[in-house]
Amino acid sequence: METTEQPQAQTAQGPVAGRTRRGAHRFSGIPYAASPTGELRFAPPQAPEPWEGVRDARRSGPAAPQLPGEGLTNRIPVDWDEDCLTLNIVTPAVDDQQRPVYVWIHGGAYLHGQGAVPWYDGTSFALTSDIVVVTINYRLGALGFCNLGPHFPQDTQLATAGLNGTLDQIAALRWIKENIANFGGDPERITIGGESAGAFSVCNLMASPETDGLFHQAIAQSGAAHHIHPPEDGTAIAGELLAELGHPSAEELRTLPVLDILEAQQRVIENDHNRAQGVNAFYPVWGSAALPQPPADLLAQGAAADVALLIGTNQDEMALWGITSLDLQQAERYVGRMVDQPENLLAVYRQRLGHLDPGWLACAISTDWVFRIPAIRLADNRHAHQATTFMYQFSWDSQALDGLLGASHALEIPFTFNTLDRPGVSDFLGAVEPPAAVAQAMHQAWGAFITTGNPSTETLGAWPTYTPQDRHVMEFDDQHTLLSDPEPQERELWQHLR
Numbered sequence: 001m002e003t004t005e006q007p008q009a010q011t012a013q014g015p016v017a018g019r020t021r022r023g024a025h026r027f028s029g030i031p032y033a034a035s036p037t038g039e040l041r042f043a044p045p046q047a048p049e050p051w052e053g054v055r056d057a058r059r060s061g062p063a064a065p066q067l068p069g070e071g072l073t074n075r076i077p078v079d080w081d082e083d084c085l086t087l088n089i090v091t092p093a094v095d096d097q098q099r100p101v102y103v104w105i106h107g108g109a110y111l112h113g114q115g116a117v118p119w120y121d122g123t124s125f126a127l128t129s130d131i132v133v134v135t136i137n138y139r140l141g142a143l144g145f146c147n148l149g150p151h152f153p154q155d156t157q158l159a160t161a162g163l164n165g166t167l168d169q170i171a172a173l174r175w176i177k178e179n180i181a182n183f184g185g186d187p188e189r190i191t192i193g194g195e196s197a198g199a200f201s202v203c204n205l206m207a208s209p210e211t212d213g214l215f216h217q218a219i220a221q222s223g224a225a226h227h228i229h230p231p232e233d234g235t236a237i238a239g240e241l242l243a244e245l246g247h248p249s250a251e252e253l254r255t256l257p258v259l260d261i262l263e264a265q266q267r268v269i270e271n272d273h274n275r276a277q278g279v280n281a282f283y284p285v286w287g288s289a290a291l292p293q294p295p296a297d298l299l300a301q302g303a304a305a306d307v308a309l310l311i312g313t314n315q316d317e318m319a320l321w322g323i324t325s326l327d328l329q330q331a332e333r334y335v336g337r338m339v340d341q342p343e344n345l346l347a348v349y350r351q352r353l354g355h356l357d358p359g360w361l362a363c364a365i366s367t368d369w370v371f372r373i374p375a376i377r378l379a380d381n382r383h384a385h386q387a388t389t390f391m392y393q394f395s396w397d398s399q400a401l402d403g404l405l406g407a408s409h410a411l412e413i414p415f416t417f418n419t420l421d422r423p424g425v426s427d428f429l430g431a432v433e434p435p436a437a438v439a440q441a442m443h444q445a446w447g448a449f450i451t452t453g454n455p456s457t458e459t460l461g462a463w464p465t466y467t468p469q470d471r472h473v474m475e476f477d478d479q480h481t482l483l484s485d486p487e488p489q490e491r492e493l494w495q496h497l498r
Contacts, residue, residue, distance in 0.1 A: 006018070006019060006020075006058075007019070007020060007025040007027075007094050008054065008094070009027060009094050009182045009183050010182045011030065011179045011182065012050075012175075012178055012179055013031070013048050013049065013050040013051060014050050014051040014052065014053070014054075014055055015053075015054045015055065016030055016054065016055045016056075016057040017054045017055070017056060017057055017058070018057045018058060018089075019058045021123075022123045022127075023123070023127055024090050024091065024092060024122075024123045024126040024127060025090070025091050025092070025093065025094060026088065026089065026090045026091075027057040027088065027089045027091075027183065028057055028058060028059055028060040028061070028086075028088040028089075028116070029057055029059055029060050029061035029086045029088065030055070030057055030061075030086055030087055030088070030089070031048040031049075031061075031085060031086050032048060032085055032086065032087050032136070032171055032172045032175035032176075033045035033046060033047065033048055033085040033168065033171045033172070033175075034046040034047060034048055034049060034085070035082070035083040035085070036082065036083070036084075036085060036139060036143070036164075036168075037082045037083055038254065039157070039254060040157075041082070041143070041253070041254045042143070042146070042148060042157065042158050042161045042164065042253065042254070043157040043158070043160075043161075043164070044157075044160045044164060044167050045085060045164070045167055045168050045171040048085075048175070060086070060088055060114075060115070060116035061081075061083075061084060061086030061116075061137065062078075062079050062080050062081035062083070062084055062114075063078045063079065063080040063081075063084060063113070063114035063116070063137060064080060064082075064084040064114065064137055064138065064139050064140040064141075064143070064144070065080045065081070065082055065084070065140070065141070065143060065258045065261075065262055066078065066080055066108075066111060066112050066113075066140055066141065066262070067111075067262050067263075067266055068112075078114060080114075082143070082258055084137045084139070085137060085138070085139070085168055085171070085172075086115075086136075086137055087115065087134055087135065087136040087137070087172055087175070087176070088115055088116060088134065088135045088136075089132065089133070089134050089180075089183050090121070090122035090123055090125075090126050090132070090133045090134075091126060091132045091133075091183045091184045091185065092126045092127065092130055092131075092132070092184060093184050094182070094183060094184055095184050096181070096184070097130075097184050098181065098184070098185065098186035098189075099130050099131060099132050099184055099185055099186060099189075100130075100131050100132070100185075100186060100189040100190075100191065100450050100451050101131070101132045101133075101134065101176065101180055101185040101186060101187075101189060101190045101191065102122065102125060102131050102132070102133045102134070102191050102193060102450050103133075103134045103135075103136065103172070103173065103176060103190060103191070103192045103193065103215070104120055104122075104133065104134065104135045104136070104193050104194060104198070105136060105138070105169060105192065105193070105194035105198035105201045105202060106120065106135065106136075106137075106194065106195075106197075106198050107194060107195045107196030107197045107198040107199070107222075107223070107410070108140070108196070108197055109196070109197055109280055110140055110141065110144065110145055110165065110197045110280065110282055110283055110284070111140055111141050111280065111282065112140065113140075113197075114137055115135030115136050115137050116135065118419065118422040118423055118424075119413050119414045119417060119419050119422055119424070119425065120135050120413070120417060120419075121417060121419050121422065122134075122135070122417070124417065124418035124419070124443060125417070125418075125443075125446075125447060125450070128418075128443070128444075128447065129444075129447030129448075129450065129451055130451075131447060131450055131451065132180065132183060132184055132185035134172075134176055134180070136168075136169065136172045137168075138165045138166075138168035138169050138172070138201075139164055139165045139168050140165060140282075141261075141262065141265050141282045142241055142261055142262075142264075142265040142282050143164075143258075143261065144164050144165030144168065144282075145162060145163065145164070145165050145234075145282045145283055145284050145285065146161050146162060146234075146237070146238050146241055146282060147161060147162030147229070147231065147234030147235050147237065147238045147285040147287075148161040148162070148238050148242075148250075148253070149161055149162065150231075150235045150238070151235070151238055151239065151242060152250045155250045158250060159288070160288055160290070161238075162229070162231075162234045162238070162284065162285030162287070162288070163284050163285055163286070163288055163290055163291060165201075165284065166201065166204055166205070166208070166284050166290060166291070167290060169201055169205060170205065170208065170210055170211060170214070170290065173190070173192070173205070173211065173214040173215060174214065176190065177190070177213075177214055188216070189216065190214065190215040190216060190217075191215065191216070191217040191218065191219060191449070191450045192205060192215045192217075192218050192219070193218065193219035193220075193221070193446075194219070194220065194221065194223070195221040195222055195223065195410060195412075195413055196221075196222050196223050196409065196410065197223065198221075198223065199220035199221050199222055199223025199224070199311075200223040200224070200225070200227050200228070200283075200284075201223075201284075202218050202219070202220045202223070203218075203220055203223065203224055203225035203295055203296075203299065203378065204225070204228070204284060204291060204295050205218075206218055206225075206295075206299060206303060206304035206307055206309070207225060207291060207295035207296075207298035207299050207303045207304065208290050208291055208295075208298075208303075209289070209290075209292070209298075209303070210289065210290045215307070216306075216307060216308070217307060217308045217309070217310075217449070217450070217453060218304070218307055218308070218309050218310070219309075219310045219311070219446065219449065219450075220309065220310070220311040220312075220375070221311075221312065221412060221413070221416070222312075222313050222314060222317060222371050222409055222410070222412075223371070224296075224311065224371070224374035224375045224377070224378045225294075225295040225296040225299050225374065225378050226296050226374040226377075227279050227283060227370075227374075228279075228283055228284050228285070228286055228291075228294060228295060229279070229283050229284065229285045229286070230285070230286065230287070230294070231285060231286070231287035233285075234285030234287075237268065237281050237282070240268045240271070240281075241261075241264055241265060241268050244264035244267050244268060245260065245261070245264045265281075265282060268281050268282075269281050269282070296374075296377070296378070296381075299378060299381060299382065300381040300384075302385040304387070305382065305385035305386065305387040306387070307387070308387075308388040308389075308390075308449075308453045309378075309379075309382065309387065309388070309389045309390070310389075310390045310391075310392070310446075310449050310455055311375050311378065311379060311389065311390070311391055311392075312375065312391050312392030312393055312394065312473070312474075313367070313371040313372045313375055313393060313394070314367075314371075314393070314394040314395075314407045314408060314409060314411060314412055315367070315393060315394065315395040315406065315407040316360075316363055316364075316367060316397075316405070316406030316407045316408050317363075317366075317367040317370065317371045317372075317408065317409040318362075318363045318366040318367045318370065318408075318409065319363050319404060319405050319406045319407075319408040319409070320405065320408040320409040320410060321409075322404075323359055323362050323363040323366060324357070324359040324360050324362075324363050324404045324405075324406065325359050325404060326358055326359035326362050327358060327359070328358040330358075330359075330362075331346070331358035331359055331361060331362035332346065332358075334362050334366070335362055335365050335366070338365070338366065338369050345365050345493070346358075346361055346365070348489060348490060348493050349361050349364050349365055349490060351489070352487065352489070352490070360406075363406070364490075368490060368491075368494060369494075371409075373491070373494045375391070376391075376471075376491060379391055379466045380468050383466070383467055383468055388453070388465055389465060389466045390449070390454075390455050390463060390465055390466060390474070391466040391471075391472065391473045391474070392445075392455075392473060392474045392475070392476060393473050393474070393475045393476070393483070393486065394407055394411065394412040394415070394442075394475075394476050395407050395475050395476065395477040396411070396412075396415075396435060396438050396476060396477050396478065398411055398428060398429055398430050399429065399430025399431060399432050400427060400428055400429065400430035401430075403430075405428075405430075410428075411428060411429075412442065412476075414428075414439070415435075415438060415439040415442040415443065415476070416442050416443060416446045417443065418439050418440065418443035420434045420435075420436065420439050421434070435478065437478075438476060438477070438478065440459070441457070441459050441460060441476060441480055442476050444457045444459060444460075445457050445459075445460055445463070445474075455474070459480070460474065460480055461482075463482070464482075470484055470485070471484060471485035471486075472484060473485075473486055
């Protein structure tokens, strides 16, 4: 079934024809669910329709509907369409070798992004580690995460609207489980991974009682299990959206122009001043069958204890949002949004970072609040159930923007995929020689984990599992270092604050 010019593979819906590029075969824009349009807008994902003949899978499908946003990777408008539930596959060969599979869930605050971003190109994984890589799209913003059900209790199609983007991800995993053997992958060796909202999604999927058997390992980059809305908050946010739209009926909601929904969604976000740090208005809402409790609670109770997890954060996550340029008064106000007495936090962090400007102190504090402490809590809770967890820290400093980014949020992505040469990456790194050795070390470790369940490599040496006693963390910088309980004073401080 394989040709050099146009490789073909079979799916449950019909055959697809892809293309060969950079030595790997790629199949793009394959539907894993029906188009979520018309009567299926705001409904849970439905099975994809079969097709006749060979489907052209040489080009990626459109992104989910979205407006341009902040950050280096979200400012450029993308081609989007409401018919967006597709996935892309990169494989070394279309055969029966049953290779390990890596399913990547993109980030973007549940508002932006798509699986076809060049930074997520799986070619290096395919060629250097013999891994099949799948990237997916899922519904974003209000179309994927708006708790409309309580506002329309008689309309059962809307009951899952606060978690439909997560249900899309589950539908994609089910499709992959059923079909990936036809693309050279092993349906019993699937690792899910993601960054930011993609990492939050990974943890939600680990916690969900509806994902049993769909994957056996997970990678969470800059995201743990804490960032999600309770039902009452999700219902209130949905009410704000409906007010912005003029209180439409359920049927009118299904026929409104998508752009009207996106613009109303943006107004709700801009008027939102009371949400917790790091949680935007249109985030997933727990309380349905797929997530009956907060994911952090489900994981603390032992969910996914049999799933090996590689989790970590970047040293200066929040620098991506300009935090490092704050002056003292601005930094105190910013930290005051997280705790009632910011001066105490600032004093503890100043013991380690006293020579840095206030903006860097605020960055360190908010990075811990949003990203590092939730990851540590998750790792600690998993240890109670003998779950295997490996932890990392990415500390390589970007030289872009006069050094104000540091080791910011999202900077590690092209290192893990070994895509430093892709468009836009050099702008993120700054005017430096691409740190190929750092990328190779991370990429090899990720490949080793996906393949064997252990990220140890010849370059890194032994990478011990995380335990609350040793707290081993592999630091990636110009040199890699195995740390033991980095920043213990700050970590202990948060025990009473979050």
